[in-house]
Amino acid sequence: MKKDQIVELVKKKLDSRSKLGIGKYNTTLFDSPDGFYVFLNHLQEELFDASLYIEKLKQINSSGYSDNKSINDIKVNPEVLSVRKPLDAQGSWNCLSCGRLHSSYLSDCQVCGKK
Numbered sequence: 001m002k003k004d005q006i007v008e009l010v011k012k013k014l015d016s017r018s019k020l021g022i023g024k025y026n027t028t029l030f031d032s033p034d035g036f037y038v039f040l041n042h043l044q045e046e047l048f049d050a051s052l053y054i055e056k057l058k059q060i061n062s063s064g065y066s067d068n069k070s071i072n073d074i075k076v077n078p079e080v081l082s083v084r085k086p087l088d089a090q091g092s093w094n095c096l097s098c099g100r101l102h103s104s105y106l107s108d109c110q111v112c113g114k115k
Contacts, residue, residue: 022028
């Protein structure tokens with residue numbers, strides 16, 4: 001019987017995540033004593049994170065990225081991404097040339113070399 005490689009990959013990731021959780025919490029999800037609302041809150045927090053990832057992917061997509069382009073071919077939408085403007089307290093910034101997010105306001109772009 002032929003196996004779906006995507007399903008097999010997800011199964012491996014789930015197994016790895018389970019082992020990590022058992023090591024961290026010293027229990028399985030099945031045996032966890034946490035109640036309904038604890039799990040509901042965990043789910044809500046995960047969905048908040050998912051919403052953030054969706055928004056980031058929408059920004060990347062609006063910058064002109066497609067699977068048929070290399071990162072160097074991206075034309076950044078300046079309304080979505082800014083150059084050398086701190087995005088948070090740590091001074092993260094997006095390079096207008098390549099669209100990459102950088103963690104240090106003082107560094108040059110490590111992808112295209114722009115300042």
